[in-house]
Amino acid sequence: MLGEMKGQIMQPAASKMGGMDAKFAILIAYFGSVVLGFVSGAQYASWVIPLIVFFIDKENKFIAFHAMQAFIMAIVATIIYIILGIITFATVTSVVYNPYAWGVGFGAAMAMIAIAAVVGVIILIFSILAAIKGYKYEIYELPLFGKIAENIVFKTKG
Numbered sequence: 174m175l176g177e178m179k180g181q182i183m184q185p186a187a188s189k190m191g192g193m194d195a196k197f198a199i200l201i202a203y204f205g206s207v208v209l210g211f212v213s214g215a216q217y218a219s220w221v222i223p224l225i226v227f228f229i230d231k232e233n234k235f236i237a238f239h240a241m242q243a244f245i246m247a248i249v250a251t252i253i254y255i256i257l258g259i260i261t262f263a264t265v266t267s268v269v270y271n272p273y274a275w276g277v278g279f280g281a282a283m284a285m286i287a288i289a290a291v292v293g294v295i296i297l298i299f300s301i302l303a304a305i306k307g308y309k310y311e312i313y314e315l316p317l318f319g320k321i322a323e324n325i326v327f328k329t330k331g
Contacts (some may be wrong), residue, residue, distance in 0.1 A: 185310065188236060195236050199307035202226040202240040203300040208245040210296060212303050216254055220247035223280055234326055239307045241322040243300065249318070250296050254289060261285040 205222030207316035209215045223243035230236040261282045268278035299315050306313030314323065 186233055186235065188233065190226070195230075195233060196308045196310065198230055198236050199224055199239040200304055202236075203304040203307070204241040205298055206243050207300045210247065210250060216293075218249055220244055222253055223247060231326075235310070236314070238312065238322055238326045239303065241326050242303060244317050245318045245321050246296060246299060246315065250292055253292050257285045257289050257292075310315060 186195045187193070188195050190201070191200055200251065202223040205226075209219040209222065212234045223240045227237055227240035227244060262265050264278045264281035264285075299318075303313050303315055314320070
């Protein structure tokens with residue numbers, strides 16, 4: 174269980190991804206997601222890389238936990254980006270039907286873009302923090318995402 178692992182330094186282990194060290198598999202999960210998250214259009218698929226790492230290394234609970242945490246974080250970011258995109262689209266297209274609302278539509282679109290940028294920076298900071306901990310073979314539970322990842326990887330109740 175994660176509770177037994179939390180705060181401990183894990184022993185180096187090999188990943189099933191070409192026999193690379195576990196810490197590199199964790200870096201791939203977090204930073205693969207982050208890199209795709211900052212590519213226009215690809216941010217909607219940023220969850221794919223951590224999911225692949227999870228399925229390849231699901232027997233290694235250390236790698237699986239970090240990969241699942243990165244996956245959940247990417248899914249949440251993707252949902253936020255989709256919602257912001259819909260709001261932006263709705264406000265911009267409303268200007269077509271009401272030219273007097275141009276300022277409001279433009280302002281709302283800029284606000285949605287700013288919120289998306291803030292979400293991206295928060296995900297980047299969380300990913301860097303968790304990747305550093307994973308690179309040092311430490312279990313680090315991110316706020317909000319860690320408990321969900323623990324429940325999935327260790328199949329606990331509660």
